[in-house]
Amino acid sequence: MVTPRVGMVGGGQLARMTYQAAIPFGVTLRVLAERADDGAALVGGDVEIGSHTDLEALRRFASGCDVVTFDHELAPPELLTQLEAEGHVLRPSPAAMRFAQDKLWQRDRFGALGLPVPAHARVATVEEVEAFARANGGWPTVMKAARGGYDGRGVWAVRSPEEAAAVLAEGARGGLTLFAEATVDLEREVAVLIARRPGGQSVVYPVVETVQENGMCRELVAPAPIDPVVAAHARNIAERISDAIDVTGIMAVELFVARGGVVLVNEIATRPHNSGHHTIEGCVTSQFENHLRGVLDWPLGSTAAMAPAVVTVNVVGGPSGGDPRANLPAALAIPGVHVHLYGKGPRPGRKLGHVTALGADAGEVRERADRAAAILVGEPA
Amino acid sequence: MVTPRVGMVGGGQLARMTYQAAIPFGVTLRVLAERADDGAALVGGDVEIGSHTDLEALRRFASGCDVVTFDHELAPPELLTQLEAEGHVLRPSPAAMRFAQDKLWQRDRFGALGLPVPAHARVATVEEVEAFARANGGWPTVMKAARGGYDGRGVWAVRSPEEAAAVLAEGARGGLTLFAEATVDLEREVAVLIARRPGGQSVVYPVVETVQENGMCRELVAPAPIDPVVAAHARNIAERISDAIDVTGIMAVELFVARGGVVLVNEIATRPHNSGHHTIEGCVTSQFENHLRGVLDWPLGSTAAMAPAVVTVNVVGGPSGGDPRANLPAALAIPGVHVHLYGKGPRPGRKLGHVTALGADAGEVRERADRAAAILVGEPA
Numbered sequence A, B: 001m002v003t004p005r006v007g008m009v010g011g012g013q014l015a016r017m018t019y020q021a022a023i024p025f026g027v028t029l030r031v032l033a034e035r036a037d038d039g040a041a042l043v044g045g046d047v048e049i050g051s052h053t054d055l056e057a058l059r060r061f062a063s064g065c066d067v068v069t070f071d072h073e074l075a076p077p078e079l080l081t082q083l084e085a086e087g088h089v090l091r092p093s094p095a096a097m098r099f100a101q102d103k104l105w106q107r108d109r110f111g112a113l114g115l116p117v118p119a120h121a122r123v124a125t126v127e128e129v130e131a132f133a134r135a136n137g138g139w140p141t142v143m144k145a146a147r148g149g150y151d152g153r154g155v156w157a158v159r160s161p162e163e164a165a166a167v168l169a170e171g172a173r174g175g176l177t178l179f180a181e182a183t184v185d186l187e188r189e190v191a192v193l194i195a196r197r198p199g200g201q202s203v204v205y206p207v208v209e210t211v212q213e214n215g216m217c218r219e220l221v222a223p224a225p226i227d228p229v230v231a232a233h234a235r236n237i238a239e240r241i242s243d244a245i246d247v248t249g250i251m252a253v254e255l256f257v258a259r260g261g262v263v264l265v266n267e268i269a270t271r272p273h274n275s276g277h278h279t280i281e282g283c284v285t286s287q288f289e290n291h292l293r294g295v296l297d298w299p300l301g302s303t304a305a306m307a308p309a310v311v312t313v314n315v316v317g318g319p320s321g322g323d324p325r326a327n328l329p330a331a332l333a334i335p336g337v338h339v340h341l342y343g344k345g346p347r348p349g350r351k352l353g354h355v356t357a358l359g360a361d362a363g364e365v366r367e368r369a370d371r372a373a374a375i376l377v378g379e380p381a
Helices: A015-024 A037-041 A055-063 A077-085 A094-101 A103-112 A128-137 A161-176 A228-245 A287-295 A324-331 A362-376 B014-026 B039-043 B055-063 B077-085 B094-101 B103-112 B126-134 B161-174 B227-246 B287-295 B324-330 B362-376
Strands: A004-008 A031-032 A047-049 A067-070 A118-125 A143-144 A155-158 A178-181 A187-198 A202-204 A208-213 A216-222 A249-258 A263-269 A311-314 A339-343 A351-359 B004-009 B030-033 B046-048 B068-070 B118-124 B143-145 B155-158 B180-181 B187-197 B202-204 B208-213 B216-222 B249-258 B263-269 B309-316 B339-341 B352-361
Touching: A004 A015, A004 A055, A015 A031, A015 A037, A015 B014, A015 B039, A015 B227, A015 B339, A031 A037, A031 A055, A037 A047, A037 A067, A047 A055, A055 A077, A055 B208, A067 A287, A067 B263, A077 A094, A094 A103, A094 A228, A094 A263, A103 A118, A103 A143, A103 A263, A103 B362, A118 A128, A128 A143, A128 A161, A143 A161, A155 A161, A155 B068, A161 A178, A187 A228, A187 A287, A202 A228, A202 B339, A216 A362, A216 B039, A228 A249, A228 A263, A228 B202, A249 A287, A311 A362, A324 A339, A324 A351, A324 A362, A339 A362, A339 B014, A339 B039, A351 A362, B004 B055, B014 B030, B014 B039, B014 B287, B030 B055, B039 B046, B039 B339, B046 B055, B055 B077, B077 B094, B094 B103, B094 B227, B094 B263, B103 B118, B103 B143, B103 B227, B103 B263, B126 B143, B126 B161, B126 B180, B143 B161, B155 B161, B155 B324, B161 B180, B187 B227, B187 B287, B202 B227, B227 B263, B249 B287, B309 B362, B324 B339, B352 B362
Parallel strands: A004 A031, A004 A067, A031 A047, B004 B030, B004 B068, B030 B046
Antiparallel strands: A118 A178, A143 A155, A143 A178, A187 A202, A187 A208, A187 A249, A208 A216, A216 A311, A249 A263, A311 A351, A339 A351, B118 B180, B143 B155, B143 B180, B187 B202, B187 B208, B187 B249, B208 B216, B216 B309, B249 B263, B309 B352, B339 B352
């Protein structure tokens, strides 16, 4: 083979955008999708339908690939470990992915490595939650599921022992491991993307602010409007984590910036991530291209910004059910916006796409991106 | 259908890059490719194999599309006219494409419209060529085939009646219509891209210099290093042509800039074109995206430059047969270069891809792009 065969487990929008980034390299990304109408399956020429929870499907898929990488962290760790033991090349490795799959394990390990993490403790009883709350500033306290949460799922702010009991009961029903976490007096949330090769070479992207709404990232502002010292600290944390877990490809580190500038690690993702969509037009090399370069052990591309201000606004299905595919021409009338649709039908709360704008002034840029995103879901301001 | 079905006749690299540009719009570009290993067929999920010279294949393909557009001008005009008569929507129209298909017709019509074209005359005998040469500065004179030439094919510089006779004999064997054209005292060649909607709205790209080598474009330098008055004139010519022929989608106008600043129309292409590859990273909106927006009658995107200097170098197969797919990682070690491979095996003189670099200084940018292109074909300087 002149060209390596890269396979991505999962056929969502991250695989879709990675597929797009692979075309100029002459690399045909193979995709293991659950359904033929998954975002990446709609655009890819080399799609296998199968589940990431089925060892046989994973094995068959991996056999046709030189390198296997991931669109999500949902494949069971034991299956990934099995594939690796059978000689398949998984990048990132199951060991690195575990940090994204298990938040409690991540918190414990990162804490042990001296990385700044919020105060936290595993909890199984109301008494344990009460004790944790008492020791960490009182109610409300945060409860989280160690595994499986995203976009606000698996996270609860509890205001009383009664609310804690309800979450514990829900956790018990779902077989979840839960932990309590101190409420952070948030100034803002930021994220740092880093791309890394197997040998350890890496490139770090400028810090981006992630504006959350109901636990879901709604907006990215690059560069994040924070003190350069805080930004340098955040980038340094990302580098330390990437080396500590020996990640390959893109890793996203989501961080809390507490009032006063204290930076704490929130979550990590060991794959292209929603907090890096602005890099497609906003940086010299997109996160998707650098993910491919990283997992292929190729030289990484520049992460420099293409404009003084870059804003990405997620297009999230609204209550009116407006369809971005139908509203696309109207949105394109706004000057200089880059629209990315994921090939999904509209549904309230569903991520359907994103819009990126570049310019000299963050306020002006954000206004354009916001306006286009609102038009796309049929709810112009 | 929420999303219009766009079909492109021809499966080469232009269709491949248009396919890539269609993904963020949720538009799945359908491709009519001649072979399963054509550049676009390798990456597309919706490929029909068939010939652009087969009316049945064209008809079947067009039936599955809301809009049909083109990766080349090689489909016979009479077949396109037939499809249009049957009610299929062809953008550009066969009438507009004729200007790209027949150079002599183009010269005559443009001349009649008052557009600046080189002196020319249809020739069928040596006496006619001699008379033309005498009236237009003597030998050498240029002879061209009205149809079918590209990348230097179908163009001859003849230095004597004997050479003219040889070209006439070759033309007679091939059933070609030939014309003679005055040799232009070239300062440089430039190109102007314009994107246009059916209603006439259009956007013009900054003028780019096209550096030719053996009749093939080897390098693009944007903006072209020419007098702003000459550049404005070139852009105005492109606008006049686009309105005169009522083109839809991208049109490229290749122009001669003669010493003294006189601008003459050379050729036009009524589709995305090699002279616009720098727009992928070098402009806010790529030619491929604006081609789609134009043929879909959607608002057109900004053509503004992303950097003070943008250079694209074509990757053309060299004598050593070096394979860009194998040399890609080495080329990516050069900072800030964007490599696009077309999925083709190497062959001397074959266009295998291109490299674009952006920066503040054209010399520095060109050096990086040249170096990456040389590494790709295994012939580093």
